[in-house]
Amino acid sequence: MGIRVANVSKSFGDFRAADDVSVDVDSGSLVALLGPSGSGKSTLLRLIAGLEAADAGRIWITGEEATQRSVQERQVGFVFQHFALFKHRNVRRNVAFGLELRRWKPEAIRRRVDELLDLVHLRGYGGRFPSQLSGGQRQRVALARALAVQPRVLLLDEPFSALDAKVRKELRAWLRNLHDEMHVTTVIVTHDQEEAMEVADRIVVMNEGRVEQIGTPAEIYDHPASPFVMSFVGAVNELPSGSLPVRRDAVPPLPADGRIFVRPHHVQVHVTPQPGTVPARLRRLTHMGRDLQAELVLDTEDVVVAQFPREEVDVATLKPGDRLHVISCQAHAFQPDYSI
Template sequence: MTIQVTNLVKRFASGTAALQDVSFSVREGEMIGLLGPSGSGKTTLLRMIAGLDRQTAGEIRIRGQVVDNLPAQRRGVGFVFQNYALFQHMTVFSNIAFGLRVKRLGKREIQDRVMRLLRLVRLEGYEDRYPHQLSGGQAQRVALARALAPEPSVLLLDEPFAAVDTKIRKELRRWVRQIHDEIGITSIFVTHDQEEALEIADRVLVMHQGRVEQFATPQEVWERPLSPFVAGFLGDVNEGAATVRDRQVQLWGHAFPATEFAEGERVRVFVRPSDIDLGPTAPDAVLAQVREAVWAGERTQVRVQLADQSTLQVSLPSDRSVDLTPGQSVSVCIRKFQIFTES
């Protein structure tokens, strides 16, 4: 285990709890996405691993060593800040060399290593620039090179792509993943963007109100969310509430089997728009009326209204040959769903 967090609690002076009993461990070489809405405690958690904030209770181990009493300087953790925090009065070269100079490495070695890092982040020729002469993406890469220079065992990134244009964000995050694989480091990055987390993380740690909601692979988090929050936070979802009757839940014209719930229990049902299929009307099918259809490239977003006046959001491959003219009747088939008890 590279990082092991046990029963971590953080309470602020005001008494509000930022983290409540957080435990998880990260394996060597993994890339973890810390995902959650703002205020869920993910940045606080990252800062505590780095030694920039101190926990109220609990333990953090890095490579087996308890680091609770080690200052940030001695944890061997690289940190990339949200707005990069580059040293504005230093050149790109001096920024990257900072951690090496602090270690009092020789001049030649520093020169070699900085040049190697500049090649790695594809910024050769930029060594004499100042941070204010760089674009957002370039500054991001300098921040990454600076954090990697002292060869930390762990790399922490706080919203690393938030300040970059959407256009280069996708490219940048794939590239960060590539660098992670190349140098074989263990990384944790904080994000509120679920697409980002699902795309490049080996495992996703979903946080909500200072607690870990789920820690699993992107696929598992997506397909088998453990809580209503995770189901609702990852992507769009149709949500409905109903009561269990005869081991079934009646909703949206469908009867969902609910054998593991007690009779009369209030439950919430979650269905992703992409897990619903529309087809031509047929006998015995659940019917609905198309209210709206918005073509969006590969997929078409459709809103249908059922006989009980409830509506469902459907995401359909655009090449599906169904008549989606508003007012048209279609059959509705729900392929996948999740049921949670209410509360």
């Protein structure tokens, strides 16, 4: 096991930032802690790093109990959201920092830094100072610095969130490739579900200091354990059961009363009535690149958002006020003790 967190709690005053959290991270895997602001993701990461002490529970890193160990003893690599490079050191000396502290010989440092600069695709940038780099390049230097001392685990706290969308997307792909080369057990904190889905082997969804669900990206998306998870990992319509018909082959059996949860791409839109459909008035049509998003009002006054590829419906003829016909091909229902 790369990291084991067992029944860990942490309060700040009266506030429980981590509430009986248990998470296992397999050796060599990449796990994302996903949740809204304030859900306790950073607190959990800081507890693993030893930057915070747990009030209760235990933590193991690569099989050894680390609960009472100092940050240094835990030998973790850490990268934060805000660039924390040393301004007055060039890239090489930033990457070399931990090695200098450990009194490596200059020749060994030179070789290791060359290796790392290759790894993060920054060969040729060694002489630059942080102010002469882009945001994405700085985060790659921060990652190289964290990896230099061969940490037992790598902990990343929103490492890309200060960067623009395009660079962020590039760095995600890059991080995943880097991980596949290095296989260092990695935990990344993010509030961005797309980021979690794209990079992680497994996702830990957090809400109010607790773990809501742990699973692969597909498990979390296709089999959400609660309305909270379902709405956090993708768009969803929440509707009174019975307002929008659901195809009979859809799983699971839906309650006669209560609420159902339907993803916009599971709402099928037809121009003419089809078996089982109900009418709906088109209120708004939004172009989203390849897809269209239609906001529809049912006769019950419930609003349903549908998303579908533009070639599926003759878009040229659609205009607000049109009467269309809808049915859902899939829906989720949850036990009544859950609420959003």
